[in-house]
Amino acid sequence: MSKADRIASFLLRRLERIATRATWAHAHAAGLLDQEQVIVDGTSMLRYRQGVSADDLTGVAAQDIVPVGRLIARQRRLDVSGGASNSDFAQEAIQDLLREGIEVSADELPEELRSRSRKPPTPPQSDTLKGPPSYALAQVLRSLRQPLSVAEVTVCLLLAEAFRKPGLSAELALATLRASSPIICVRAPIRNFEPMFALMLEEGILFDRKLRLRDGLGYTFRDRLHRDQDPLMQSTVLTYTLTHLDGIGHEKTREALAKAKRSGAPILVTTESCAPWTSRLKGGADLILDAPVLDVRLLAQIISICCGIGTEYVTSELRCRNITTFHLGIDDLSLAIRVDRPLPDILRRLEVLARENSKIDGDDDEHDEKTVERQKTKTKEMQTSSSTKHRQDQRMRDGKSAKNNIDLIQPEPIKKRKIGRDRPPLLVETLAGYGEAQTWVLNLKEDLSLWKRKRLDWADMSTKLLLSGPPGTGKTTFARAMCNSLQLPLLATSVADWLEPGYLGDVLKRMSAVFNTAQEHCPAILFIDEVDGIGRRDGGGSRHYDDYWISLINRMLELLDGAIRSEGIIIVGATNRPHVIDPALRRSGRLETHIAIEPPNLDALEGIFAHHLGTDLKNVMATAAKVTSHPATTQETLDEQR
Structure with a gap:
């Protein structure tokens, strides 16, 4: 054995x-x-x-x-x-x-x-x-003992399969677990592994005692964890996911791991993806477990253990079915595999679930095989790729970013427009009622022309703007007009989209991904709506979980400072409540230029009507003049009185 x-x-x-x-x-x-x-x-x-x-x-x-x-x-x-x-x-x-x-x-x-x-x-x-x-x-x-949980059996078999890698042994694992503050990395490329693995650790299923798992990125390190004195702290484990560490960047990863290491608590890093471990994790980890993807042999073993059917018989039946095993997650296995179901029914359900997941993932059999081959040649540690990674690659090929919620808007080619058409393109030059904001963009347009000819440094230009004003004053419209006037792509996002996941690591990842995407398209305009949603560090007690919001503010400051060092990114923030924005965000080098957009006056309204109505404006004005000059009849007067 x-x-x-x-x-x-x-x-x-x-x-x-x-x-x-x-x-x-x-x-x-x-x-x-x-x-x-x-x-x-x-x-x-x-x-x-x-x-x-x-x-x-x-x-x-x-x-x-x-x-x-x-x-x-x-x-x-x-x-x-x-x-x-x-x-x-x-x-x-x-x-x-x-x-x-x-x-x-x-x-x-x-x-x-x-x-x-x-x-x-x-x-x-x-x-x-x-x-x-x-x-x-x-x-x-x-x-009368209850059947074994399919999810728990799957996790146990995946962990055991990781020890087939040369150089790993049970003795090494035990020595690592006995260490004072080990760093352990665990990978299992199957959906729902991370939450199930964490649950089994917290319930004491894998070890003799229950562990207290705490998110390392959201943990407040007020004092060192005195593990030898506090029994509660002796069971605390700081957890990270590889996805979240990738999202915060190399520098923040180094600081997070160093801070966790100084606390004296064990560190657990998990992932369901096939992305390679970072060099820092490889160099600092005491134990790295890389489980293989779910294949026919492993699936047959799970069914055999949970249902009491011979492994060889299950394997032979599986090979007669068209089940793409790497499209199955632990949740799918739990739905399909039950002890009171016959094997043909179980396999039929697995086949249906795998086919449905394949449609959701947007993969077909041809793409799946190619993806597997690419992953085999890319890394020697992994034998295939996961459907999650393929979905991300597919979204990038389609030019979409559903994960980051960024709208990429290309400028309208002004030179190719028809001269005699009724509605002109949306340009800052033709907008009415924007005052200083219009002047700022026109000056920036001249500076961009000099910068492209290498006659002006980017650091000498004003490229950060904070627009404020009541709802409906056209802040988003102004950003679209900038896109056309400057002939630069517009990347539109909002703080509400960043905060959608809720989990601190996911939010920080979205923020970093937005700025990384802007760098990939530079020169470009990055429009951040609802920028006041990021809050203030001196919230005055109006917000709970101060550490959470402080982390967001600090990350935003770092990203804005980083954008200064990367040429070609124009940042425009929009808000209805400029007074709630942290003052640090409006200091020099960040959103230092603040322009308030007021509701339009009569002259501005005339310009707005002229833009939207085009040549119809004269006809509308003529009709209005006739209605004004036409005297009301007796019947009309009675109708008005009614």
Whole structure:
């Protein structure tokens, strides 16, 4: 048996023991067992004996399984912290009646419910089970143990598969776990691995104790974690995802990991993508686990363990199906694989889910194979690519950025427009009512001409503007007119889009990605709407989670300073509430030029009408003059009075 197989066997036996202990705990709560704490060789253990509720049992497993099953089912329904049940609708109906104190069996249900009822657990058939009630009760409880969770089995097998990589061993893993503050990196390229892995750590499924996972990017390091003195801190683990670390950049990653390392807490970095580990993580990690992608062999093993079907038979049936395994996530496996379903039904459901995910991902079989080959040649550590990475590549090829919510607007070619057309293009030169903002853009246009001829440095130009004004004063329209007048692409985004994920790491990643995209298209205009949503660092107690908002402000300041050093990016911020913006954002080198746009006066309104109506303006004015000069008739006068 290989080391990976031994680790898989150990983890699966641990899952079985946890499920068995849960069943015995339910039996104790139902009065079937009594427990006492004993010390064996210096180790505290629980010893179970037959309880009062088991006095009426016959000692025959085939007869006792029904009443014991009812008591255990009732306790599972009452125990809100128990594992999820795989019972179907009919069993749930029976358990609801049992909670009301009504004795009922599946035979008493209507035919439509009885036909869906799951068969009761099959008790052991050996004659040797007849004996003392305590022995028969133990056998019944084993048969009533809930099936293993498909998600937990998948995570355990993926972790074990990572040890097939040369140089890894269980001894190395144990030594790393015993270290004071190790850095551990875990990769499993399958959807929903990260939350499931974190849940199993917090519930104490993988280790003997429960761990307190804390987001490293959102954690406040007020003092050093005195792990030897505080028992609570001894179980705290700082977690990061590779996606979030990539989003904050190399410099912030270095600072975040250094700060976490000084705290003395273990560091866990996880990822579901196939992106390579950064050089900093490779150089500092004590243990790196890279699990392979889900393939036919691993999927067959999961089905075999969860459903009790031979692995070779499942493998042969899988090869007869068209199931693209790398399109399946842990959530899909949990939906399709159930112990009470026949294998053909399970495979059919997996095939449907994989096909549906393929449509959602926008992949076809041809692209999938090419993606796998590209990933094989790109990195030796990974054997294939994930559908998540392919979706990101597909969006970039399509010119879209759904992840960052950026609208890319190209300028309208002014020289190619028809001279005699009614509606002219939207230009700053023809806008009315913008005053100083219009002058600022026209001056910038002249400076851009000099900069392109290398007669003016970018640092000597005014390229940062904050527009403020009531809603409806045309701040967004002004940005589109800038795009045409300067003949530069416009990248439009908003702070509301940045804050949409909520999670600090995701928000910081979106902010960084917006400025990175602007650098890729420079020279360009970056328009940031609702810039007041970023708040202030001196919120005055009006906002909760001060550390969260302070992190956003600091990141915004860094990005604005970085934009100064990158030529070709014109930044325009728009807000309805300039007074709530942090003063640091309006200092020199950032959004230093502030221009307020007031509601239009009569002259500005005339210009606005002229722009939108074009040659129709004269006809509209002539019609208005006729209506004004035409005297009202008697009937019209009566209508007005009414």
